[in-house]
Amino acid sequence: MPITGSTMPPCGAPFSHYATLLPLLFALFPAFLLAPSYGYDVLDPNGNITIKWDVTSWTGDGYVATVTMYNYQQYRHVESPGWILGWRWQRKEVIWSMVGAQATLQGDCSKFHSAVPHCCLRNPSIVDLLPGVPYNSQVANCCRGGVLTSWGQDPANAVSSFQISVGLSGNTNTSVKVPKNFTLQTPGPGYSCGPAKTVKPTLFNSGDGRRKTQALMTWSLVCTYSEVMAHRAQPCCVSFSSFYNETIVPCPACACGCENKDTCYETAPLKTVTSGSNTGVTPQAILPKIHCTKDMCPVRLHWHVKQNYKDYWRVKLTISNRNYAQNYSQWNAVVQHPNFDNLTEVFSFTYKSLNPYGDAINDTAMLWGIKYYNDLLMQAGEEGNVQSEILFQKDRNTFSFTEGWAFPLKVYFNGDSCVLPSPDAYPRLPNGARPVKVETSMVVLLSLMVAAFLGFLW
Incomplete structure (x- = not known):
């Protein structure tokens, strides 16, 4: 199936999608200057x-x-x-x-x-x-x-x-x-x-x-x-992949810290425990507890553009806990993407729409686990992940797979913002070509017709 859509700036939603925000932003600008921005x-x-x-x-x-x-x-x-x-x-x-x-x-x-x-x-x-x-x-x-x-x-x-x-x-x-x-x-x-x-x-x-x-x-x-006042490393990162490109875009290197074999674990840490005549191994409970990765983030969220249909497209979201010592009970993830305005179904997470800009724009979703099913994100290991698929309906005025539009603008985990890959690294369409907008083609055609008409008069 051909992949079509409008061209847009990298890593952003179409400008028209947020045009209604401009009056609000101008109205709030003085408040931003007077209010403490750190909170x-x-x-x-x-x-x-x-x-x-x-x-x-x-x-x-x-x-x-x-x-x-x-x-x-x-x-x-x-x-x-x-x-x-x-x-x-x-x-x-x-x-x-x-x-x-x-x-x-x-x-x-x-x-x-x-x-x-x-x-x-x-x-x-x-x-x-x-x-x-x-x-x-x-x-x-x-x-x-x-x-x-x-x-x-x-x-x-x-x-x-x-x-x-x-x-x-x-x-x-x-x-x-x-x-x-x-x-x-x-x-x-x-x-x-x-x-x-x-x-x-x-x-x-x-x-x-x-x-x-x-x-x-x-x-x-x-x-x-304020995360700035917290003075701590980023707690999470985001990686991307898509069905139309074999490239898997990993979390940025050193997103939450730099890898050091002396301060992380390739496999679950073990220690020897002696109790009477019994000796065994149990998970270590001292720092560090994070699995060794190039990004060293305790939590990774992976956004995979899975399928493309005529009127819909599907995403798979996977959240992985790499911390060997912490369970995340009642976790939540917040994702900002313009197509949440046309959300069709979230299959195994609970969903709630957030409207930080009022009812004019609905582009932010809050997702969390279903009670007694996947509301507990287990510590690192085979069960240390939760996942769901998300089905969106296409909006022909904004939908596109070009220039990273299919990937989220912001992602939070448990209230803290996650590090996203650089827009230059996002999976590209196979041909690498940018489709020409219809509006641009019409302008070119009209220009040629005007030039030909003037030439005829001359």
Whole structure:
């Protein structure tokens, strides 16, 4: 079957496909200049983690509050070992007790005798409790080991809460000092938190839902993520192949690090374990744990243009885990490609459309595994991959196999962007020729006709 389509710039969608974005971009340009760019994600412009403190009661020397974290990011999880929330008290506040979370250090509480606080540090660090704690140590949305799913994938598990009893703080709206210098680690750096600001008190539903109560005082803050601030190597890369070219375009060399036989493994690492009289081998659990490759990426996504039909074309997406020590539970991948506007079927992944530019353009898809089937991406080995096929309907106005159009513009894995090959290396059509646009042919033909007519008059 002949492969046809319009010519376009390398590694990009046709200009007309994004023409409707120009007014929006011009309108937002001043905002880009004023807003901090390090926390901006073009595919999830409103993504953040919002933290709310709701004071629910006053005590003799302080208050009791419920602290709730909402992961409003569409595709970025907070993975194990979970979040660590910190702040700085403005006075000499102490944490008398906590339910659903705990401080990592108690600090010096030697001046207290009859009752010893849970934490006396000026800069406490708080972590979620692990699953399975006694019921009287739990509150709603606690005790998941600090793991938060993304809002777009699983909003029910994108919320985490704990209760805190604060002393030596004042016990009125005017005497309480809001904590400052909030920090959020998940589990490493990458998030920056703005100042906490007093907001309209939160409303709560009563048990029967017929009466609403409100917090005595509420303050809120927003934390945003930046890969630049995370200061870490790229976590994933993308490779390409197609049915019309035998070339397999690998991930760029050193995409996530450079290969070193002393710091990676050709096969699963082994160690000798002695237990009594039994000696055997088990997978090694010390760094490094990555399979040796030229790109040294823990995760590789492979986009294969598999088949071409008259009105449809098919892609196979394979995600491979090369880490010998980590499983990716509830993984997700985000792919930007103009033909997602004409998606027909995704065969063995769950699919959700993302509209970062509004309803005008639908070119971004979020993909993740089906629960109890392939939602767990196993560590490196025979089962360390998941795959699905994607069927697209052709849009005759934009569809093309030329100039790399069939390959994605951006790919994310678990919220972090992946390194793509250079556009110069993309698989080319067999003849290597660029089809002439009909519009260009018409211009040439009209030019010849005008020249002939003028020559006749002359």
